[in-house]
Amino acid sequence: MSDDVDTITFSIESEDDVADEVTVPAGLVDLLAEGDQNEAETVADIVLLSFASRAHHLVHHDQGEGEDLEAQEERVMDLFEERFGVTFGEATGHQH
Numbered sequence: 001m002s003d004d005v006d007t008i009t010f011s012i013e014s015e016d017d018v019a020d021e022v023t024v025p026a027g028l029v030d031l032l033a034e035g036d037q038n039e040a041e042t043v044a045d046i047v048l049l050s051f052a053s054r055a056h057h058l059v060h061h062d063q064g065e066g067e068d069l070e071a072q073e074e075r076v077m078d079l080f081e082e083r084f085g086v087t088f089g090e091a092t093g094h095q096h
Helices: 026-032 039-060 067-084 088-092
Strands: 007-013 019-025
Touching: 007 026, 007 039, 019 026, 026 039, 039 067, 039 088, 067 088
Parallel strands: none
Antiparallel strands: 007 019
16 A cells, blocks of 8 residues: 555755665655745755754753763754744744
């Protein structure tokens, strides 16, 4: 049954010319899109949300310690707010 679901593949490249691909259900990308976002914008939003969520978890819920980890979490939260115009806490309702 899952083979009947259309997929879409995205390429990811770093500044160092390292690349990978990720394939996800196309309909899920459409469902998660906000407004008139295109597929790449939707996936980019989800990537940043995922990084912010994981960093938050590591720092605040996983006994993550260390100045470097906290600095990384602070930076991803700044990037999150720049992209979405709200803080991670405002967007998720999860604040400390």
